[in-house]
Amino acid sequence: MAQGQFLRNLIIETPSKPGNLGKVTMAIGQLNGDIGDIQTIKVGTLSTIREIALQCNDQEHLAEIVVAIENLKQGIKVQAVTDDVLQMHEGGKIHMKATHEIRSLADLRRVYTPGVASVCKTIQEDPEQANYFTGISNTVAIVTDGTAILGLGDIGPVAGMPVMEGKAVLFDQFVGISGIPILLDTSDPDEVVETVKHIHQGFGAILLEDIGSPHCFEIEERLKKELPIPVMHDDQHGTAVVALAAALTACKHVRVELANASVGQIGLGAAGLAISRMFMAYGVAEMKGTDPNPHAKEMLAEYGGTVVETMEEIMETCDLVIATTGVANLIKPEMIRKGQIILALSNPNAEISPEIALEAGAAYAADGRLVNNVLGFPGIFRGALNANAKSISYPMLIAAALAIVDSTKRDDLVPHPLDPNVHINVALAVEKVVYEEQENE
Ligand SMILES: NC(=O)C1=CN([C@@H]2O[C@H](COP(=O)(O)OP(=O)(O)OC[C@H]3O[C@@H](n4cnc5c(N)ncnc54)[C@H](O)[C@@H]3O)[C@@H](O)[C@H]2O)C=CC1
Numbered sequence: 001m002a003q004g005q006f007l008r009n010l011i012i013e014t015p016s017k018p019g020n021l022g023k024v025t026m027a028i029g030q031l032n033g034d035i036g037d038i039q040t041i042k043v044g045t046l047s048t049i050r051e052i053a054l055q056c057n058d059q060e061h062l063a064e065i066v067v068a069i070e071n072l073k074q075g076i077k078v079q080a081v082t083d084d085v086l087q088m089h090e091g092g093k094i095h096m097k098a099t100h101e102i103r104s105l106a107d108l109r110r111v112y113t114p115g116v117a118s119v120c121k122t123i124q125e126d127p128e129q130a131n132y133f134t135g136i137s138n139t140v141a142i143v144t145d146g147t148a149i150l151g152l153g154d155i156g157p158v159a160g161m162p163v164m165e166g167k168a169v170l171f172d173q174f175v176g177i178s179g180i181p182i183l184l185d186t187s188d189p190d191e192v193v194e195t196v197k198h199i200h201q202g203f204g205a206i207l208l209e210d211i212g213s214p215h216c217f218e219i220e221e222r223l224k225k226e227l228p229i230p231v232m233h234d235d236q237h238g239t240a241v242v243a244l245a246a247a248l249t250a251c252k253h254v255r256v257e258l259a260n261a262s263v264g265q266i267g268l269g270a271a272g273l274a275i276s277r278m279f280m281a282y283g284v285a286e287m288k289g290t291d292p293n294p295h296a297k298e299m300l301a302e303y304g305g306t307v308v309e310t311m312e313e314i315m316e317t318c319d320l321v322i323a324t325t326g327v328a329n330l331i332k333p334e335m336i337r338k339g340q341i342i343l344a345l346s347n348p349n350a351e352i353s354p355e356i357a358l359e360a361g362a363a364y365a366a367d368g369r370l371v372n373n374v375l376g377f378p379g380i381f382r383g384a385l386n387a388n389a390k391s392i393s394y395p396m397l398i399a400a401a402l403a404i405v406d407s408t409k410r411d412d413l414v415p416h417p418l419d420p421n422v423h424i425n426v427a428l429a430v431e432k433v434v435y436e437e438q439e440n441e
C-alpha cells in the first residue's frame, strides 16, 4: 500500500479540557499520519468524543498510531476505529428515483396506465418527442468490461462496480445527469460494440470507463462511427483534457509555452496515448513516450510521437513528465530533475507522491487524486447533451481543457472538483463549440 492510501476514522475520547486534542493530533503527526476532517461528536462535562479522519500507509501504521494515542494516557482513549469508505458503500451508492410522487389514483393513472399510453403513441409518431417526454436525453450509460479498473487491472466488471457507481454519483451531483452502470461480461470488441448498439436507444450518450488497452481503442472508434449519440472513453479523453489543463497551468506558472516544452509520457495505454495525442493536437512539437508494450509504442509512432526506449530517458530529457502506468512508486526521487513538472496520475496510487517529487526538486507535482478526469467528464457530457451533440470532437475537448484552466484559482494547478463553476464552465464551453460546429454543418 502506498503512502497515505489507507483511510480510517478514529473515534477518540479525551477529558473535556483544553490541550487534549492537540496532544492527539501531535501524536498522529509525529508518526506521519495524515489528518483529514475532525468532527466533535459529543461534548460532555467530563469527556469529549471526536471523530478524526486519518490517512495512513497500512494496517500496521494504523496500529502504531493507535498505540501512540493510547500511550498518551491521562484519560485519552481510542474508542473505535471505523472504516468509513466501506460503510459508505453499504447498499451501493446510487438509486433510481422518481421525479413525481404518486399521491392519488389520478396521479397513478397519469404516471402509469392508462395515461402513459398516449405519451407512448406520441413518441411512436415522432421519436424526437422522447427527448421531451422521457429521461433518455439526460441519461448516460457508464459501460465497463472491468479490464482496467483504475490501476487495479483486470478485476472484472462486478468488482469494478463501485467505481461505476462513483462515476454515476459524480454525474448526478455535479451536472444532474443520470448515470446507469452497464457491466459487460465480455471484452471482445465485436460483442461489446453489438451489445452497446443494442441498448443505446435508452441513453443520451455513452461513457466508456476502465476498459483496457488496446481493445478500448477499437471499441470507442467503432461505437463513435456507428452510434448517433456521443460516445467517449473517459480514461482516454477525460484524462487527456484534465492533463492538458494541468500542464497549461503549470507551464504558465513557470513561464514556459507548452508547445515549446519537452514533454514525456510514461505508459501508453488508454490514458497515456490519448494524452499524447491531445498534447500533439494542442501543438506540442515533440511528444516523447515509453511503454514496455511494443504495440503501444507503435501506436504512439503512428500518431506522430517519438518513441523512447526507457523511462529513464524521459526523466532525463523532459521538462514535463506525465505517468499513467498503474504502477505505484515507479518514479524514484533520484530520477527527478530540478524544476521538472511531474503529473503522476495513476490511481489509486501514483507513480510518485507529489510530496516526494517536490522534495526531490520538482517545480510542480500532482497525482491522480488532484489531476483527475472528474474535472472533465461531467461538464463535457452536460455540454454535449444540452446542445444535442451527435458526437464528441477534439475542439470540444480542447475547449473543455481551456475552461478548466480558466476556472483554476491563482497558484492552484487545477480547480477544486467541488467548485460547481468548473463543471458549469466546462459544459458551457463544450456547448458553445457544438453550436458553432452545428452552424458550420
Ligand atoms: N487521474 C486520472 O484521472 C486517471 C488516471 N488513470 C490511471 O492511469 C493508469 C492507467 O490507466 P489506463 O491507461 O486506463 O490503463 P491501461 O492498462 O490502458 O494502460 C497502462 C499502460 O501502462 C503501461 N505500463 C505498465 N508498466 C509500465 C512501466 N513500468 N513503464 C511504462 N509503461 C508501463 C502498460 O504497458 C500499459 O500500456 C491507472 O492507474 C488509472 O487509474 C486513468 C484514467 C484517469
Ligand SMILES: CC(=O)C(=O)O
Residues within 6 Å of the ligand: 149, 150, 151, 210, 234, 235, 346, 347, 368, 372, 373, 374
Ligand atoms: C479516474 C479514473 O478514471 C481512473 O483512475 O481510472
Ligand SMILES: [Mg+2]
Residues within 6 Å of the ligand: 150, 209, 210, 234, 235
Ligand atoms: Mg477510469
